[in-house]
Amino acid sequence: xxxxxxxxxxxxxxxxxxxDAAAPSDTDVPRFRPAVxxxxxxxxxxxxxxxxxxxxxxAVLLALLGFGAVLQxxxxxxxxxxxxxxxxxxxxxxxxxxxxxRLEEEIQDLRRDRDDLASSAGxxxxxxxxxEERLRQAQIVAGTVPVTGPGIQLTISDPDNQVTDTTLFxxxxxxxxxxxxxxxxxxxxxxxxxxxVAESYLLPAEGxxxxxxxxxxxxxxxxxxxxxxNLDEAMHFPQGVMSDVxxxxxxxxxxxxxxxxxxxxxxxxxxxxxxxxxEGE
Amino acid sequence: xxxxxxxxxxxxxxxFLDVSVPLDLQPYVPIxxxxxxxxxxxxIRAVMEGIxxxxxxxxxxxxxxxxxxxxxxxxxxxGVGAQLSTAVIxxxxxxxxxxxxxxxxxxxxx
Numbered sequence: 001x002x003x004x005x006x007x008x009x010x011x012x013x014x015x016x017x018x019x020d021a022a023a024p025s026d027t028d029v030p031r032f033r034p035a036v037x038x039x040x041x042x043x044x045x046x047x048x049x050x051x052x053x054x055x056x057x058x059a060v061l062l063a064l065l066g067f068g069a070v071l072q073x074x075x076x077x078x079x080x081x082x083x084x085x086x087x088x089x090x091x092x093x094x095x096x097x098x099x100x101x102r103l104e105e106e107i108q109d110l111r112r113d114r115d116d117l118a119s120s121a122g123x124x125x126x127x128x129x130x131x132e133e134r135l136r137q138a139q140i141v142a143g144t145v146p147v148t149g150p151g152i153q154l155t156i157s158d159p160d161n162q163v164t165d166t167t168l169f170x171x172x173x174x175x176x177x178x179x180x181x182x183x184x185x186x187x188x189x190x191x192x193x194x195x196x197v198a199e200s201y202l203l204p205a206e207g208x209x210x211x212x213x214x215x216x217x218x219x220x221x222x223x224x225x226x227x228x229x230n231l232d233e234a235m236h237f238p239q240g241v242m243s244d245v246x247x248x249x250x251x252x253x254x255x256x257x258x259x260x261x262x263x264x265x266x267x268x269x270x271x272x273x274x275x276x277x278x279e280g281e
Numbered sequence: 282x283x284x285x286x287x288x289x290x291x292x293x294x295x296x297f298l299d300v301s302v303p304l305d306l307q308p309y310v311p312i313x314x315x316x317x318x319x320x321x322x323x324x325i326r327a328v329m330e331g332i333x334x335x336x337x338x339x340x341x342x343x344x345x346x347x348x349x350x351x352x353x354x355x356x357x358x359x360g361v362g363a364q365l366s367t368a369v370i371x372x373x374x375x376x377x378x379x380x381x382x383x384x385x386x387x388x389x390x391x
Contacts, residue, residue, distance in 0.1 A: 039329030039387020046328045051283045057339045058324070059287025065317040066288045070295025072310050087363065 140182055143195040143266030147182040151225040151260040152232055154241070158218035158250040165202040165209040167248050171222060171241040172196055178234035180224035184264045189217025195266040218250070228256035284324075308357065309350040312366055316349035317342060319373045322380035329387040349373065 139145040154171060156163055168185065175183055186193035187208055194200070194211040203210040208217040224231055235241045235254045245252040320342040327333040349369050356365025 038390070039384065042331055043325065043329050043387075046333070047282055047285060049282070052335075054335045055283040058284040058335050058342075059290075061287075061317070061339060061342045062284050062321065063287040063291030063294070065314065065321065066291030067295040067298075068291075068310055068317075069314050070292050071300060072314060074295070 141198070142268055143182065143197040143264075144268055146261060146263045146265065147225050148259060148261045149181070149225040150228050150256075150258050151180070151223065151262075152228050152235070153255045153257065153260070154222040154224070154235060154252060155255070156218065156220045156222070156245055156250050156252045158220065158245075158248070160249055161207055161218060162249040163218065163220070163245055164248060165204045167241070167244045167250075168209055168211075168220065168222075169202045170244055171235070172200075172202075174234045174237070174241050175222070175224045175226070175231055178226065178230045180226040180231060182225040182262045184223050184262045185211055185216065186221045186223070186264075187216025188219045188221055190215065192216055193264040195262065195264040197266045200266075223260055223262055225260055225262055228258070232256055308362070308366075309353055312349045312353045312369055313346045315370055315373045315377075316345040319376050319380070320345045322377050322384070326380045326383050326387075329384060345373075 136145075140147055154175075156168075156171075172183060172185070183196040184193050185196060189208060192214060194214050194216065196211075200212045205215055208215055209220075210216070232254050235252070242252050242254075320338065323341065324333060324338045327338070352369050353362060353366045356362040359365075
């Protein structure tokens with residue numbers, strides 16, 4: 001029955017296609033009474049009356065509309081650019097280009113800063129290396145670190161305890177002038193060793209010598225790090241160390257080593273009176 | 282009733298299906314939606330005036346959408362896409378407001 005009615009409508013339509021959504025008058029007369037019932041009531045009636053198969057097409061179109069609208073709205077949220085118009089895109093592009101230029105400049109500034117910092121850090125590391133090198137030298141000179149290297153050992157056997165502090169001092173002096181870089185003197189009699197540094201001193205003592213306040217008993221072994229040949233030669237000068245020891249009544253032998261260790265350390269005491277003079281005076 | 286259900290079903294489908302609009306169609310979808318809205322408001326008005334006809338609605342709906350998209354497409358090809366789409370929106374907007382005013386009078390009698 002419904003289809004029948006539809007066909008009628010379609011026929012009527014082709015005959016009299018007047019305005020928008022205007023249906024032919026002969027099919028559904030009650031719907032054409034203008035004021036009564038009211039529009040709202042008609043709408044309500046249309047909503048609640050029995051479903052018509054012919055409304056399926058309308059439903060499909062409305063579904064498409066809802067679907068498309070929701071998709072479009074969601075798409076808008078995701079990506080605003082894709083349906084921007086050309087001049088909008090141009091504007092956005094301009095803005096981005098300016099932004100990119102600005103950021104590029106910033107990158108260059110930062111890069112320059114970084115290079116500056118890197119080079120100054122390089123300077124600092126060189127300075128640090130030099131300082132460490134000086135520290136190392138100072139430590140060797142001051143005798144606060146063990147030292148290894150080639151050198152000689154001068155063994156002075158003194159059975160009658162007759163070798164004097166002066167003779168030992170002469171030996172140390174000769175070693176120093178021959179380029180010894182680190183010296184220690186060991187009294188094997190009481191198995192004690194002393195590192196010879198700038199402030200070291202020797203004094204005569206009962207049954208041995210006193211070096212920097214430490215008692216040493218013979219035989220003495222002086223270990224010196226330096227060029228072994230030079231040091232050896234320095235010991236054998238005429239009227240030098242060897243002959244002095246012999247004159248004193250002792251016996252000295254020199255042994256060259258390619259690898260020696262000076263292990264005894266000197267304990268540095270804080271200077272009591274001396275302090276560095278101000279620079280430039 | 283079926284059309285209303287269809288609208289609701291379409292909205293729900295749009296919410297839950299993750300389909301993106303094809304890139305080529307992107308510029309025309311908004312215009313098409315406005316055109317379709319115009320048709321829908323016209324349809325509601327027709328229902329209230331008792332002159333609704335589903336075939337007319339279907340034809341006017343499709344024709345509205347196609348013509349609106351076509352105008353915008355043409356405008357894009359001619360380089361006046363922005364202006365033409367504005368024009369289409371304005372015209373459709375006026376029609377929607379007119380229809381809405383009529384509907385309003387039917388409902389509120391004012």
